[in-house]
Amino acid sequence: MAENKKALLIDITKCIGCHSCEVACKAAHELPGDPEPNLSETAFTTVQEHAGKNIRRLCMHCEEPACASACLVGALKKTSYGPVAYDKTKCIGCRYCMIACPNSVPKYEWSKLVPYVKKCDMCVNRVVQGQPTACAEACPTGATMFGGRDQLLREARRRLDNDSSYVQHIYGEREFGGTSVFFISDVPFENLGFTVAPAEEPLPQLTQAALGEVPTVVLVGGSLLAGLYWITQRRREVALAEAAEKASRKEERN
Template identity: 40%
Template structure:
């Protein structure tokens, strides 16, 4: 009797487990599909505030003023309490990085500051299925780690390769520059830049400064234009350079916005997770006995 009772209980438990499992799998598939659809149609609406683009926070980097002192890197780490490390790219503990470009013949060289570009229409925001990234009304693209599920779709969507995965943590999350949005004196990197290569302020004012520099030295700057003014529909991190932008690692973008890069990744999320749920359901069924299948 005891054995029969145990068998009956086990069969009942198996029935409930199977039913609950399939319900959960279906809910995951449907829920993620809905999340993906909503995210792909959001189009970074979080940044549609009342602050005009020209009045939003921005940062101008003039590579011709940069001497590679890396004081900006140190200031960033101190202000954000990041660990010291020797890396060649942005990481979970390095939000900004100075790199040197030099031509093979040694006749052309330039420093370049790598950091989040804070796009006007950020692909990372649109690619995130849970809203962990947001385009603030003030301009900076912000990240909410408590919402992040670690899918890394923002990393695939960003044309600048900015979001970094913090592999050093037990529960790794995305890390990136937030333009020191809550710092009264502006970005720490700009405050620390003694050569004057970095200037923070309103986007419209910084573009005027850049235009004045170009007019004063028309043969000094590449194409006599500012990268980020219109590229990819614009950024809040603006760059002046004496050498071609592609040589210092900037992608060749048109003036069209780039959110489509993110929406493609977003649309794939529900199918990937939904497929995983379906696979688990099939795997579960494959382990059932013939009696259980009935």
């Protein structure tokens, strides 16, 4: 039976830097523009050059995501399929997820009147229907592979065992408490701009320890503020919609 929990395996030795993954991601998510040098609200993945290698950047889809644990309203959630998904209807725009993520992945739509958080969603809508992610489907060399999490870990280990030119490390297997995106490479990860995790324990445990130092009144106040912010934001959305409707009615009359 096919494994329910999915993942990506990115083999840096096979990446030719063609950017097809970025183009496919933009098309699948209706994001504007050409490939971009850095992650942004319109680029959920990017291919950067480090030490002569092409390195994909994207959300790691952590097993115990710090972004989700920092979110007061549960807008970010690890799904049983693997992707860390985002529910914009719950988001209050506090941006704690952006601070909590060790990889600076979530971005904010600063230029929009009603902004939301943007990041790779591991093509959750495709994955739940049994399809691969758009980036894996588009990759011409198999450098990005989609599959069951355990199956991909086995494949990564098989390649490391059979070829001594690989660094004997599967990045993402233990980092951040384990993730759903794995990298293998023939150059040490610290030379390729990867985040060197301070500990292999899940980051939420560290953030919870820090939160434990915060007085309850601050946390309750935080939730209250979050609620007020949500109401204010939704009022603003309604006001904007009303203004747009009034303007269009006026245009129709003239």
